[in-house]
Amino acid sequence: MDNDHAFHQAVLHKKTENLEKGKPPKLAWWQLSLIGIGSIIGAGFFLGTGLSIKTAGPAIVLNYLIGGITAFFVFSALAEMTVADPEPGSFRTYAKKAFGNSMGFVSGWMYWLSGVFIMSSEAVALGTFTRYWFPHIALWIFTVAYAGIAFGIILLGVKNFGKIESTFAIVKFSTLVIFVFFGLFLLFNFISPQSVSLKGFSDFHPFLPTGIKGMWSALIFVFFSFGGIEIIGIASSELKNKDEVPKAGIGMLIALVAVYILSIFFVLFMVSWTAINESKSPFVTALSIFHFPYIGSIFNIIIISAAFSTMVGSLFSVTNIMVSLAEDGDAPKAIAKKGKRGTAFKALFLTGFALAASLSLSFILPGKIYEYITTAAGVMMILNWTTILSSQIKLRKGKNQNSEHFKMFGYPFTSYIGIVIILLGVSGGLLRATQRMGVFISLGLIALIFLSYFFIAKRRGFSEKK
Structure with missing residues (x-):
């Protein structure tokens, strides 16, 4: 019996090898991990953390712990579904299996639309950062150039995309690690710069200087810093071994x-939280007290690399979601086809057209209006986390509990806790005017996507009857 089992396993392995021949190169688990880091650590963390600190004060550290735990719950739910049932459409396919066609449609288009607006805001940010050195060159030239380079990277294929994103991830992650080690050297007096006063913790400040309300309203910004964890599920279809997703x-x-x-x-150790504001990177504010030469330019380069790799990661993931939508008939079927390098050219072209329209809006609409839209995009991406957790709860029921597949820790409590924390964080956005408008716009866009589904489903049903 054992010999027969071994024989069948060998035959299955050989068949798998044969099927893999001629297919695009696959990713190793560490490349997928680095792609995740590259897609998550964006300009929002290096620059936008200033607004979070100003809103919550030192309590922002606790917010990041809460955000990290919530992101872990979401990822665990996605990993469980991915390992048990690998699907190219990732979370939107699981939403469809759990709650029907409508949720698969809504989840996919929510993610695609939010991804397009996020890419647009990253492209504009890239142009703005680059004008730091070239203020006389028009913003749109840099914006279009960065978008073009991002599309060029995707066209190179999955393997090259993995290498490039991994490189960017190493740059960003290494920067933060170096900063942490510098802080450790200061903390333990391995280095003691002369004529520098570390005022972060020297002056007493309460842990909650802006109260629970400030901490609550800042939670949504922290979630934005973890936005992009979905790409692990989406890119897992390109992984050599699906069991390595966890x-x-x-x-x-x-x-x-x-x-x-x-x-x-x-950062809070080096400078007082009251010295930090949203107009300047808190890292630049902290390091400025040491009078390092060219610190502004150095961090500008890092922020550019962070924003660019986030944009490329978003482009990869939304294009793959578009392919999944097309394969299910929720987008034109013709755009599902992929080339030899694993690139879906038609889906990429359609995404590029939408990105061009979004970039045009960024230059036409007043800055405040466009800020509302980009905030709404972030809110939609975070709300999609509740879909992932809800799908995992529904799909786990009735399955074999003794399965050897990866299982989410603490089910079902961790799934429900994750949903509650996410909704709590999004509701905290209602406490600030800009975020409040973003939340309302996101809910409006979700309602519009739902209506679109029922309109399309009705037309599809009419066509089938004819």
Whole structure:
């Protein structure tokens, strides 16, 4: 019996090898982990953390711990479904299996639409950062150039995309690690710069200077810093071994949460939280007290690399979601086809057209209106986390509990706790005017996507009858 089993396993392995021949190159688990880091650590963390600190004060450290735990719950739910049932459409396919066609449609288009607006905001940010050195060159030239380079990287294929994103991830992650080590050297007096006063913790400040309300309203910004964890599920279809999805994601999240919390802790150690504002990177504010030469330019380069790799990661993931939508008939079937390098050219072209329209809006609409839209995009991406957790709860029921597949820790309590924390964080956005408008716009867009589904489903049913 054992020999027969071994024989069948060998035959199955050989068949798998034969099927893999001629297919695009696959990713290793560590590449998937680095792609996740590259897609998550964006300009929002290096620059936008200033607004979070100003809103919550030192309590922002606790917020990042809460955000990290919530992101871990979401990833664990996605990893469980991915390992048990690998699907190219990732979370939107699981939403469809759990709740029907409508949720698969809504989840996919929510993610695609939010991804397009996020890419657009990253492209505009890239142009703005680059004008730091070239203020006389028009913003749109840099914006279009960065978008073009991002599309060029995707066209190179999955393997090259993995290498490039991994490189960017190493740059960003290494920067934060170096900053953390610098903070440790200061903390333990391994280095003592002369004529520099570390005022972060020297003056007493309460842990909750802006109260529970400030901490609550800042939670949504922290969630934005973890936005992009879905790419682990989407890119897992390109993984050599699907069972390594948990290894890739858990390693990524542990490293990410540790470096987020420690880097913010050392910012607050170096300078008082009251000296930090949203117009300047808190890292630049902290390091400026040491009078390092060219610190502004150095961090500008880092922020550019962070924003660019986030944009490329988003482009990869939304294009793959578009392919999944097309394969299910929720988008034109013709755009599902992929080339030899694993690139879906038609889906990429359609996404590029939408990105061009979004970029045009960024230059036409008043800045405040466009800020509302980009905030709404972030809210939609975070709300999609509740879909992932809800799908996992529904799909786990009735399955074999003794399965050897990866299982989410603490089910079902961790799934429900994750949903509650996410909704709590999004509701905290209602406390600030800009975020409040973003939340309302996101709910409006979700309602519009739902209506679109029923309109399309009705037309589809009419066509089938004819």
